[in-house]
Amino acid sequence: MSETIDSQAHSDDGYEEPAILPLPLDAWHRAKGGRMVEFAGYHMPVQYEGIMAEHLWTREAAGLFDVSHMGQLTFTGEGVVPALEALMPADIAGLAFNRARYSLLLDAESGILDDLMLTRQAEDRVYMVVNGATKYDDIGHMIEQLPDDITLNLMEDHALLALQGPKAVDALARLIPGVADLVFMQAAAFEWQGHALWISRSGYTGEDGFEISVPAEAAEALADVLVAQPEVKPIGLGARDSLRLEAGLPLYGHDLSPETTPVMADLGFALFKRRRETADFPGAARILKEREQGAATKRVGLLVEGRQPVREGAIVVDAAGKEIGQVTSGGFAPTVGAPIAMAYVPAALAVPGTRVQLQQRGKPHDATVAALPFVPHRYFRGVK
Template identity: 65%
Template sequence: MFSVADVPDTNLSTLPLDFWHRARGGRMVPFAGYHMPVQYEGIIAEHRWTRTHAGLFDVSHMGQLLVPLEQTQALERLLPADLQAMKDDRPKYSLLLNESGGILDDLMITRRADGWYLVVNGATKAGDMAVLEAAGISFTYLEDQALLALQGPEAVDVIAAHAPGVADLSFMQAGAFDLAGAQAWISRSGYTGEDGVEISLPAADADRVADLLLSDKRVRPIGLGARDSLRLEAGLPLYGHDLDEQTTPIMADLLFAVNKRRRTDGGFAGADRILAEVEQGAIQKRIAFTVEGRQPVREGGRILDDEGNEVGRVTSGGFSPSLEAPIGMGYVATALAEVGTALTLEQRGKLFKATVAAMPLVPHRYHRKGTSK
């Protein structure tokens, strides 16, 4: 997933909350060009706290961009989303594609009154901005904005006490709120499979707001380690591991991100290949799996068929605190992607028995309209 070795302050950037993390015992590691906290009290404890209470994550390494609404058609040439049909303040998951149909990045995009608001991955944001510039798309990089995520079943109750109206949002809805005097953009979304919010706010307010949220006994700071195990249980891909420039949306089991009109009209980067795969299927598919025993099989492990032939690779692997078992994701030949298929994994000469599992491995608990809280 990422290095867990502490490194000296060299060429890495610091988050607005860098001192805040260190003061609270955050173990800082290099990730996406930044010093970031991998854990505080321990990955398993932080994972379980988020599943039962509320975890506060600092994701300020991610890129926040604002594109003028007049650039809608130009954006649609890079993304397979139906931007023309999007309603205001409704975030949508989408993909930045290359001309071969490969994924340059996965991102969140929201139509706001002031433009298209994009949240892109930290490790790829410079490249993403270069792609936009090459396409003649103007944008503003919101480098003075921090980004926090409050996740877990108690998260919305916590923040609603300080930002009235947030509790009225449903999953994948967003809006501007006064958060204890900070002008914040809050979306009911996240990367854990739990209910919760993501909060964009001025970096100058980040310490104060983080302290305020942490003053609630239901909230604890959570590091990258638990963020990874949570998203893996939720079946959510991590760019640079489960997604890359050689992976198409169909291979990645992300057909939902190619919106209905775009499947008919095309007109986006890599459309010919992607639409052919929509019709005919892709030769490989992203799967989730469980592993017998207690030892996880990490990224790079080989996936074998019954005769010992390599049919795929592990792209993410780890121990699931919720299931108390090793789990992972990877790519296999599509014929082997059916849930229940037995697989053999190989890593460092050792063989492991695995079974293709349904995603998500742990059910999502998003708050949707018409459902109980």
């Protein structure tokens, strides 16, 4: 396939992730008091005034997240839809223009290489957002798999901002008329101060909100006018993680990996009916068998007793102390007011209400399997 990635260092074997880089808003974060950490190859703000306060502000008002580390890709060319469908179980052909869809990049053995969001912008054009930590691996994999007449473009000249929370629509509509007409998983092109924006009503917190693709040169000006709105504060990675955990949303590299299948990960909703019937996506035979018969292990939520958070890597044990599962994400949930976690456990234990025991650094923690999400999603799907 053809591709238009110019600035990414690469070897004969494919594309390699570069050294730690600044985001377009690096100086802006530091000026706002952001405490910077290394994440996914970039310097990123983990917090500003504190994770707990930022988490609760987002649940009550609106938080601005810089997610420019994510990979923004476009795919163009005749036959782009069937070409992408050969890599994932999404029904892209059945997707209306400017509608977004969650999907999974799969390997031949049914393992998850990444989870992603895609939008069908036109007959021969698809926009996609992939995880920052895996974007170069994703690009390499897709370049190998896609036909030569499909062009992949990495939008390195664009930033990506996420405005999340129940008051996000009030703040953004004040600046960009028309965004309030979007519903969950719908996107459209807008203009702001002469700059072309691509805005989707989506996000990673469980709240209503928007993701805004903006030229990097305009990102700071847009961030400034957004945080000038009374509903909006800048929010760091720490609260982004606790918000997505409460929302029961998996994080690639933690809750998802090539060792997990969509059925194990409780992501069966991403296996669309037409694609199940044609069974022509990677790993289809195993995935459809697991869908029919059930997977041996399953991702579940856990409510942890006490106040001590249980972190990734803690083990789930049976009555004899034998390891039977592992925590993949965990922490204190400010909205819930208690520690929560996600883990993979045997299917027989994946029933809400089941009691389990966790061990972290040799210390036992009692927990109960809970239905996901821990906090109800509040996506805007239209007039009630």
